[in-house]
Amino acid sequence: MTIVEKGSTKGTVTDSQGKYSISLSSSQATLIFSYIGFVAQEVAVNGRSIVDVSLKEDATQLGEVVVTALGITKDKKALGYSVTEVKGSEFTQARENNVANALSGKIAGVNATGLSTGPGGSSRIIIRGNGSLTGDNQPLYVINGMPIDNTVPGGSATTNGGQGNVDRGDGIAGINPDDIESISVLKGGTAAALYGSRAANGVILITTKKGKAQRGIGVEYNSTFTMENAAVFPDWQYEYGQGDGAAKPTTQAQGIAWGRRSWGAKIDGSDFVAADGQTHPYSAQKDNIKNFYQTGKTFTNTLAFTGGNEKVNYRFSLSDLDAKGILPTNTYKRKTGNLNINGSFGDKISLEAVAQYTLENGHNKTGAGDALGNPNWTPYMIGNTSDIRWLNPGYDASGNEIAWNDADIASNSYFVVNKYQQDDSKNRFIGQLGLTYKILKNLSVKGTVSRDFYNYNYRYILPTGTRYIPNGQYNQLKTDVSETNSMLTANYNTTFGHFGFSALAGMNQRNFSYNQLNLTGATFTIPFFYSSTNLATSSTTPLNQHTRTNSVFGSIDLDYKGVAFLTATGRQDWFSTLSPQNNTIFYPSVGGSFVLSQAFQLPRLFDYAKVRASWAQVGGATPDPYVINLTYSMIPSSGQPLQNVTTNVTTSSGLANAALKPLTSTTFEAGIDLQFFNKKLGLDLTYYNRATTNDIVQTSTSPTSGYNSVYLNVGKLNNRGIEALVTVTPIRTANFGWNMSYNVAYNQSKVVKLADGINSMQMATSVGNWAYINSIEGSSYGTIVGTTRVRDAKGNIVYDPASGFAQKSALQELGKGVPPLTMGFTNEFKYKNFSLNILLDGKFGNKVFSVMEVYANRMGKLKRTLDGRENGLTLTGVTPTGDTYTRTVAKENLRVYYDNDKNYTELFLHDGSFVKLRQVIFSYNIPTSALKFAKLQSASISFVARNLLTLYKQTDNFDPEQSFTNSSNQGFESLGLPRTRSYGANLIVKF
Numbered sequence: 001m002t003i004v005e006k007g008s009t010k011g012t013v014t015d016s017q018g019k020y021s022i023s024l025s026s027s028q029a030t031l032i033f034s035y036i037g038f039v040a041q042e043v044a045v046n047g048r049s050i051v052d053v054s055l056k057e058d059a060t061q062l063g064e065v066v067v068t069a070l071g072i073t074k075d076k077k078a079l080g081y082s083v084t085e086v087k088g089s090e091f092t093q094a095r096e097n098n099v100a101n102a103l104s105g106k107i108a109g110v111n112a113t114g115l116s117t118g119p120g121g122s123s124r125i126i127i128r129g130n131g132s133l134t135g136d137n138q139p140l141y142v143i144n145g146m147p148i149d150n151t152v153p154g155g156s157a158t159t160n161g162g163q164g165n166v167d168r169g170d171g172i173a174g175i176n177p178d179d180i181e182s183i184s185v186l187k188g189g190t191a192a193a194l195y196g197s198r199a200a201n202g203v204i205l206i207t208t209k210k211g212k213a214q215r216g217i218g219v220e221y222n223s224t225f226t227m228e229n230a231a232v233f234p235d236w237q238y239e240y241g242q243g244d245g246a247a248k249p250t251t252q253a254q255g256i257a258w259g260r261r262s263w264g265a266k267i268d269g270s271d272f273v274a275a276d277g278q279t280h281p282y283s284a285q286k287d288n289i290k291n292f293y294q295t296g297k298t299f300t301n302t303l304a305f306t307g308g309n310e311k312v313n314y315r316f317s318l319s320d321l322d323a324k325g326i327l328p329t330n331t332y333k334r335k336t337g338n339l340n341i342n343g344s345f346g347d348k349i350s351l352e353a354v355a356q357y358t359l360e361n362g363h364n365k366t367g368a369g370d371a372l373g374n375p376n377w378t379p380y381m382i383g384n385t386s387d388i389r390w391l392n393p394g395y396d397a398s399g400n401e402i403a404w405n406d407a408d409i410a411s412n413s414y415f416v417v418n419k420y421q422q423d424d425s426k427n428r429f430i431g432q433l434g435l436t437y438k439i440l441k442n443l444s445v446k447g448t449v450s451r452d453f454y455n456y457n458y459r460y461i462l463p464t465g466t467r468y469i470p471n472g473q474y475n476q477l478k479t480d481v482s483e484t485n486s487m488l489t490a491n492y493n494t495t496f497g498h499f500g501f502s503a504l505a506g507m508n509q510r511n512f513s514y515n516q517l518n519l520t521g522a523t524f525t526i527p528f529f530y531s532s533t534n535l536a537t538s539s540t541t542p543l544n545q546h547t548r549t550n551s552v553f554g555s556i557d558l559d560y561k562g563v564a565f566l567t568a569t570g571r572q573d574w575f576s577t578l579s580p581q582n583n584t585i586f587y588p589s590v591g592g593s594f595v596l597s598q599a600f601q602l603p604r605l606f607d608y609a610k611v612r613a614s615w616a617q618v619g620g621a622t623p624d625p626y627v628i629n630l631t632y633s634m635i636p637s638s639g640q641p642l643q644n645v646t647t648n649v650t651t652s653s654g655l656a657n658a659a660l661k662p663l664t665s666t667t668f669e670a671g672i673d674l675q676f677f678n679k680k681l682g683l684d685l686t687y688y689n690r691a692t693t694n695d696i697v698q699t700s701t702s703p704t705s706g707y708n709s710v711y712l713n714v715g716k717l718n719n720r721g722i723e724a725l726v727t728v729t730p731i732r733t734a735n736f737g738w739n740m741s742y743n744v745a746y747n748q749s750k751v752v753k754l755a756d757g758i759n760s761m762q763m764a765t766s767v768g769n770w771a772y773i774n775s776i777e778g779s780s781y782g783t784i785v786g787t788t789r790v791r792d793a794k795g796n797i798v799y800d801p802a803s804g805f806a807q808k809s810a811l812q813e814l815g816k817g818v819p820p821l822t823m824g825f826t827n828e829f830k831y832k833n834f835s836l837n838i839l840l841d842g843k844f845g846n847k848v849f850s851v852m853e854v855y856a857n858r859m860g861k862l863k864r865t866l867d868g869r870e871n872g873l874t875l876t877g878v879t880p881t882g883d884t885y886t887r888t889v890a891k892e893n894l895r896v897y898y899d900n901d902k903n904y905t906e907l908f909l910h911d912g913s914f915v916k917l918r919q920v921i922f923s924y925n926i927p928t929s930a931l932k933f934a935k936l937q938s939a940s941i942s943f944v945a946r947n948l949l950t951l952y953k954q955t956d957n958f959d960p961e962q963s964f965t966n967s968s969n970q971g972f973e974s975l976g977l978p979r980t981r982s983y984g985a986n987l988i989v990k991f
Contacts, residue, residue, distance in 0.1 A: 002597070003893050004604065006030040006042065034607070040678070067184045067207050069194040070489070071145030072504070078557070078565040079589025080614040081190040082671055082686045082723065084108070088180035088209070093986045094919045095224050095300060097323060097332070098123045098173040100204075100964040105824030105841025105918050108686075108723035108743035109187050115963055116976035117167035119298065119332035120362045122152055122966040128201035129719035129747040130781045130818065130968055131665055131692045132621045133754075133761065134382035137187075137968050139202040140195060141172055141215075144354055146432050146450035146485060147198065147510075148172075151773045153456040153479040155520070156967040157264050157368040158961040159766050159851075159974055164460035164475040165373075166365045166422060170966065171454075174358040174428055176319045176336040178222050178302035181209045188688060189616030189667030189725075193589035194553055195573035200620025202663040208354065210340050211306045211313035218306040218937070219991040220545070223763065224944070226984030228296040230289055230326060231947060233978075234852075234957035238284035241267040242274075242383025247891040252277035255386075259405035262384045262860040263895045266869075274383075275404045276390045288388040288501040289978060292379040292413060296980065298323040312343035326980060327375060329364045360426040363416060366977045370767050370965035371410040372468055373420060376975045378404065378413035380852060381859055393418050399528060400465035408467035421461040421530065443492045453482040464527040471523040474535055479909035480515045502558040508551040530799045545625040546931020548576040563599045566592040569616075578627045579658045589616030608675035619662040621696055623773035627711070628658045655707040663695045663713070673744070682727040688990075692717040694916035716752035717781060721745060721820075737830040749781040749816075760785075764969035771849040771905045773817050773969050782817035784847050784971045797877035799885045805900050807880065814909055815847030817971025833925040840951070842915035848960055851974040853908040856957070858899045865898050873897065888987040911954035912971075914961070920945045921986075937990040945983040 003020055004011035005356030006029065022031075027047045033055060034040040041053055064076045066085045076083070084107045084348040096102045100123035101114035111126040130137040141150050150171035157167050186192040194200035196637045212218075241248060242255075243264020249255040253277040254914045258264070263271075263460040265282070304317035321334040336358045344350040367374040382388050382404070391404050394414025401415040432450040439445060455478070462473040489506035524530065532538065553571035591614030597606055634641045671686035695715030701707055723745040731738040754761055754777055763782065764773040772785040790798040790807040798807045821844040829836045857863045867873055873889040889897045901907050923942040953960055959979035963970060 002601070004032045005371070006032050038518060040277070051474070063678055065759065066207050067182060067188060068202065069205075070504075070506075071142075071205070077595055077610055078567075078593060079191075080565065080567055080593045080612045081188040081669060082109075082684070083184055083186055083191055084110075084250070084725075085182050085184045087182055088177065089305060091177035091180060091183075092222055092988070093224070093923070093942050094921050094946050095177060095226070095298075095986075096946065097121075097298065097321065097334075098170070099175055099177045100125055100172045102177070102795060103183070105822075105839055106743075106826070107185050107824075108725050109721070109745040109747070109822075110185055111819065111822050111843070113402050113961055113963060115167055115966055116959070116961070116979055117157075117368065117964060118174060118325035118327055118330050118366050118977055119296070120169045120360065121167045122156070122332075123172060123211050124963070124966040124970075125204070126818070127185065128688060128690055129217065129749045130694055131200050131690060131716070131719060132663055133528075133715050133717070133751075133763075133775055133781075134696050135621045135968070136966065137201055138966075139204050140192070140198045141204050141206065142195075143175070143206045143430065144208055144352075144432055145448070146430070146452070147195070147483065148430060148452045149454070149481050149483055151481070152966065153458065153481075154477050154516070157965040158805045158967075159297075159369050159764055159965075159972055160412065160967070161671075164422070164458070164477070165369050166367055166460075167966070168365075168456075168458060169360070169362065169422060169426070169966065174334065174336070174360055174426065176205065176302065176317070176334075176338065176358075178304065178319060179208045179317055179336070179338045179356075181207045183207075188614060188669045189618045189665055190567075190569075190589045190591045190614035190689070193569045193587060193616045193618055194555065194571060195618070196551060196553070196587045197549065197573045197575070197585065197619035197622055197662050198974060199587075199618035200663065201494055207302075208340055209315055210342055211315040212307045213308045213310055213313060214306070216307065220298075220302075220304040220306070221989045222302045222304075222986070224298075224300045224984060224986045226298050226944065226946075226982045228298070228980040228982035230293050230978035231981040232950070232959040233289050234856070234861075234961075235863065236384055236856065236957075237262070237863045237866050238286060238384055239267060240264055240284055240860070241385035242272070246869070248272040248282055248385075249274065256403050256610045257406045259383055259386070259403075260381045260407075260410065260859050263894065264385070267385060272385065274386050274390055275402075278390070280386075280390070282385050285385055287385045288379045288382060291324040292388050293978065293982075294324075294328055296324055296326040296982075297859060298982075298984075308342075308453060311345075312341065314342075315340045325366075325977075326978060327364070327366050328367065330417075331363045333361045335359045344516040348438045350436045350438075350828060352432070352436075354430070354432045356428075356430040358426070358428045358430075360428075362391075362422075362424045363988040364420070364422050365424075367416070369974055371407070371975075373411055373412070373416055373462060374975055375416040375477075376977060377410050381410065381855055381861070381976060384861060388413070395419055395465065398465070399463075401467045403467060411466070411468070415466070419463045419465070421459070421463070422458065424458040426454055428452075430644070442494050443490070445488070445490045448487045448489075449485070449551060451482065451484045455480045461530045464524050469522070471527075471536075472530075474519070474521045474524070474530065474538070476519040476531060476532055478517045480513070482513045484511045485509070499559045499958065500557075500562075502557045503554070505554040506552070506673075508553070510547075510549040510551070512545075512547045512549075514543070514545040517541075518543070547622075547625050550574040563595050564592070565594075566590075573619070575622060575662075576624055577628070578661055579628055582659055582661055585662065585664075587616075587618050589618075590614065591616075605676050606674065607677070607679050608673065610673040611670075612667075612672070613670040615668050617664055617666045620665055622662040622804060623660045623696065623711075628656055628660050630656050655701055655710040657711050659713070660696065660711060661713055663715070664693050666691045666693070680729045680732070682725075684725040685724040687721075688723070689720040690718070692719075697755045697758070697761065699758055711754060714753065714755045718750045718752050719747055721747035732821045735832050737828075739826075739828045741826045742823070744821070746821050748820060749818065751775045751777050751779060753777060764967075764972070765970055766849060767851055767974065768854070768902060770854055770902055771909070771972065772811070773971050776813065779813060780816045780818070780820070782968065782970060784814045784849055784905075784909065785811050786814050786849070786909070787811060787903060788906040788972075789904050792878055794881070799875065799877045801879055801885065804875075804887055804889075805897075806877070806904070808903050814905060817969075819843035819846040819912060821845045833927065835923045835925075837919065837923075838917070839919035840915060842913070843960075844913040846912040847971060848910050848912040848955060849905065849908065849972050850908045850955070850958060851972060853957060854902050855975070857901050857908070858895075860895060860898065862957075865894070868894050910960075912960040913952070913954060914950060915952040916947060917949040917951060918947060920948055935991060939989045940987075942984070942986040944986050945981070947979065947981045948983070949981070
């Protein structure tokens with residue numbers, strides 16, 4: 001405890017027994033007693049020689065105890081690494097269907113993004129940058145100490161995906177926010193080290209709510225209703241209308257052929273013939289986005305019961321989520337039941353049991369990537385004088401797709417939403433049983449068994465009558481995933497003298513099973529009869545993977561006088577998927593902290609000061625089962641079937657490598673925590689350096705081996721950066737309070753090494769190969785690569801006289817696909833029973849390549865295509881030899897000229913930086929005294945909104961967050977579902 005004489009610089013600190021001595025300026029002086037986590041107290045000496053006080057715990061500082069690895073709670077001052085905890089109440093009012101999306105802007109160093117794929121879609125969270133060239137680079141999710149699977153069944157959507165290229169949702173999407181007590185984000189390697197080979201990308205710990213001893217049964221009801229609408233609209237040109245060669249359509253044939261072309265005459269309100277064969281005014285149609293997409297609605301209700309006594313506590317909840325997306329016919333429903341029981345049997349035995357069952361059903365999720373089956377194509381690309389509603393319902397009397405343009409692959413959106421069929425269902429059970437036996441007062445043993453299991457079924461029907469594939473296609477995916485963890489731990493703690501000591505030792509066995517059956521087929525023999533038994537051709541691909549990881553681990557914690565702390569951990573993992581000679585790795589960590597404000601007499605402006613540092617090695621990207629050895633398969637022959645060495649599907653013509661092992665992530669971090677001015681100002685500052693070695697890289701091999709490549713542990717990446725959290729309380733009175741927090745993080749990513757002879761690795765390519773995402777030695781992870789128009793030293797465009805087009809450069813780096821700078825700014829105001837919470841967040845420094853704009857440019861919808869519409873476009877530049885070049889493109893030929901722009905990536909690349917008003921919650925706490933007859937404990941009603949406004953962006957035609965995949969390949973926009981804003985009301989009642 002710190003003791004200071006008020007009005008002077010005299011002060012001292014108590015010893016471990018609470019004893020102290022201090023020389024005062026006067027026997028009538030006043031002493032100020034303070035200690036972190038307790039309310040400071042002023043006491044007048046009044047001539048006394050002995051002054052004793054007992055401080056009261058500060059309720060505002062209860063959050064200093066946080067949940068860490070394996071669900072262990074620790075005093076935050078004892079941690080040698082950065083951990084951020086967010087209370088569950090922050091997710092239950094302004095909701096996201098996927099709770100992970102709600103982390104956006106709330107935690108320094110955490111880049112959280114929701115996808116533009118509608119309700120039931122996936123999230124993407126990256127902590128301190130991408131640390132691997134393979135895998136999704138997302139953190140491990142752990143519920144009550146139990147790891148869960150977060151993969152997307154069948155894999156993430158891709159840029160060039162065909163049938164069924166949708167976002168099927170990730171594991172965290174099934175968690176009900178109302179059941180969450182808190183979320184702790186373990187950002188550094190030391191924080192997550194006890195998870196060993198799964199901790200390279202950090203850990204998100206979710207602690208669920210428990211019951212409590214009370215009289216009777218407590219009832220809590222939470223109801224939220226929100227509506228959402230498209231929030232971002234393209235800024236197309238509306239001066240020249242639908243048509244081609246500066247002419248408007250005058251027949252239905254032209255109306256169809258030119259259905260997505262806006263290369264027509266000047267818009268004048270005269271008549272023209274559209275794709276529906278009807279005559280319409282030749283007028284701008286600016287509301288096709290609003291006219292096609294509907295108002296989405298989400299209604300969520302949760303009812304929870306809590307109760308218990310001194311022996312047994314329980315909490316049981318039921319939740320129902322019913323969402324209708326902005327895409328017509330798109331729905332998502334989620335039902336969740338959660339049971340949490342805690343009990344004790346005597347003084348030595350205690351029990352914990354958690355069980356959750358979730359049923360998710362999705363219907364007609366949006367397609368992504370290319371045009372076939374993508375329902376977002378028509379509202380964006382239809383000619384700018386046509387109303388999309390003229391194409392409704394999208395099919396004729398025979399059920400066949402109605403043509404609307406010259407390219408049948410660009411589907412009629414109404415036909416897609418009305419006739420395509422996509423249905424998926426996921427049944428998931430998460431259960432855990434833990435039994436603790438206290439052997440001695442300070443020694444206990446705990447055994448825990450947990451299981452995460454789900455089965456997923458997906459069916460996709462490209463129907464009969466589709467213009468591009470008239471006889472239809474069929475895709476069915478069945479996935480069964482289970483993970484069982486058995487863990488035994490022993491905990492011991494004691495004190496001796498000024499020292500505190502605690503130790504943990506344990507062992508864990510993880511059994512993971514992934515079984516998938518993928519059926520694809522084409523041509524329905526009986527038209528309009530959609531069954532896997534009605535296909536002319538079909539194939540079934542099974543995938544069965546089983547892994548086991550055995551582990552032993554331990555940790556030691558030391559503290560001296562509650563001032564200095566040291567933690568060391570170690571974990572040894574043995575992998576069933578690796579060769580016996582190379583199947584075990586040890587993961588160590590060490591960290592410490594020192595509370596300066598309790599060890600020394602600091603200037604009075606300091607209420608609290610702590611320094612910390614840590615180092616750790618953890619793992620990630622464990623090789624998939626069966627990829628380290630060659631496999632064999634049957635091949636047809638005229639007689640006895642033959643066996644041949646197969647090309648491994650996972651490694652894409654890659655040679656197996658028996659020496660493969662997980663990557664190693666080595667992290668060092670250091671930081672300081674400060675509080676000033678009676679805790680009205682706080683600063684948490686962290687520096688980290690994360691080095692990845694032994695990353696798995698695909699490198700070329702001699703074709704004479706029969707293989708094109710081999711996977712090797714040679715890749716090296718580095719992520720280093722700073723994180724800061726500033727908290728300010730400008731006003732704190734009995735009736736009014738104002739709290740602010742600002743977090744900011746900068747991550748510098750660098751690919752240090754790929755493989756000998758390789759300095760660039762392609763990770764993804766856009767439709768048409770118009771842009772690439774590569775990892776390049778010496779550059780940032782996920783660099784956007786493409787072409788530019790060649791210019792001379794003076795900046796003149798170099799034209800090819802033979803073609804009349806600008807020369808295309810070689811492929812070159814054009815920008816980062818991942819924002820290095822992220823921030824979040826929260827303001828919370830409270831006045832009596834009213835409160836207002838406002839969250840702004842932003843991301844900066846990345847680029848986005850827009851596939852939509854490539855098409856819009858080719859179709860004459862971008863404003864830049866207005867140049868030359870009146871009298872032709874005059875081009876000036878130089879030839880490759882340096883001579884002056886000029887030519888005029890006739891207005892009738894502008895479409896061909898602008899169509900060629902697809903060869904220049906730079907024209908459709910934009911700064912992806914933004915600042916958004918991410919969240920607004922305006923609440924009123926209803927006084928329970930006014931509702932005594934209802935026996936309410938508490939009640940509140942709130943106006944809630946998410947993604948309400950974009951305050952700054954550099955993308956005129958799309959939202960910079962408009963991503964359609966949660967894979968590591970970020971940096972492309974590709975005609976995804978429009979980003980939305982949501983708003984509604986929330987009611988919380990407790991009895």
